[in-house]
Amino acid sequence: MKLILLGAPGAGKGTQAEVISEHLSIPTISTGNIIRAALKAQTEMGIKAKEFIDKGLLVPDDVVIGIVKERLKEDDCKNGFILDGFPRTVPQAQALDEMGVEIDKVIDIQVPDEKIVQRLSGRRVCGGCGASYHLLYKKPEKDGVCNLCGAQLVQRVDDKEETILERLKIYHEQTEPLVEFYKAKNKLTVVEGQEEVADTTALTLKALED
Ligand code: ADP
Ligand code: ZN
Numbered sequence: 001m002k003l004i005l006l007g008a009p010g011a012g013k014g015t016q017a018e019v020i021s022e023h024l025s026i027p028t029i030s031t032g033n034i035i036r037a038a039l040k041a042q043t044e045m046g047i048k049a050k051e052f053i054d055k056g057l058l059v060p061d062d063v064v065i066g067i068v069k070e071r072l073k074e075d076d077c078k079n080g081f082i083l084d085g086f087p088r089t090v091p092q093a094q095a096l097d098e099m100g101v102e103i104d105k106v107i108d109i110q111v112p113d114e115k116i117v118q119r120l121s122g123r124r125v126c127g128g129c130g131a132s133y134h135l136l137y138k139k140p141e142k143d144g145v146c147n148l149c150g151a152q153l154v155q156r157v158d159d160k161e162e163t164i165l166e167r168l169k170i171y172h173e174q175t176e177p178l179v180e181f182y183k184a185k186n187k188l189t190v191v192e193g194q195e196e197v198a199d200t201t202a203l204t205l206k207a208l209e210d
Pocket of ligand 1: 008009010013031032033035052053056057058059060061064084085086087088089092158167
């Protein structure tokens with residue numbers, strides 16, 4: 001199955017991607033994670049992307065399209081994959097079409113803006129392995145420490161309140177048009193993000209069967 005997870009930043013795409021990935025044994029391709037790894041490794045692409053990410057802006061289309069194109073060539077994508085955070089603009093979606101990728105389903109996780117701000121400002125990520133946590137909704141076993149690798153949890157620069165508002169604005173302007181784009185192709189399924197992660201997960205797994 002070839003899936004796209006759509007939704008505002010902080011809608012819970014990453015968390016749902018993990019669940020689906022395990023459920024269907026297909027890899028998750030998160031452009032955000034790939035870019036952050038490049039940044040950590042100080043590659044040329046990573047350094048260039050930093051100025052966009054930190055301001056809450058989108059990294060230019062040609063850069064992310066290049067990343068996805070390369071990643072999809074890898075062996076583990078043969079039986080399907082989950083795109084988490086790509087496409088984020090209409091040109092990116094068109095590029096996916098041009099690559100000849102036949103998407104089976106697009107799951108749009110809908111969460112109201114007020115909730116998004118609350119969620120992103122409480123988000124903490126592992127500085128070591130990148131695992132995601134939340135001060136209220138997904139607490140680590142030990143405060144400030146990653147369950148998986150024991151490294152310190154930090155707040156992403158782009159999860160500061162001013163930047164969150166900028167990211168939301170960009171989401172509405174540039175990413176939300178993809179809802180209509182995929183609706184017109186009959187690929188869209190909406191999942192209403194719930195208060196409890198487990199409840200959203202139940203809806204996502206159901207959406208896979210529809
Ligand atoms: P979130 O979904 O929480 O916003 P991501 O980790 O998906 O976080 O993305 C973080 C940042 O990485 C984005 O704000 C953007 O700067 C960059 N990025 C990730 N994916 C894309 C994409 N498909 N197009 C452009 N920029 C992207
Ligand atoms: Zn970790």
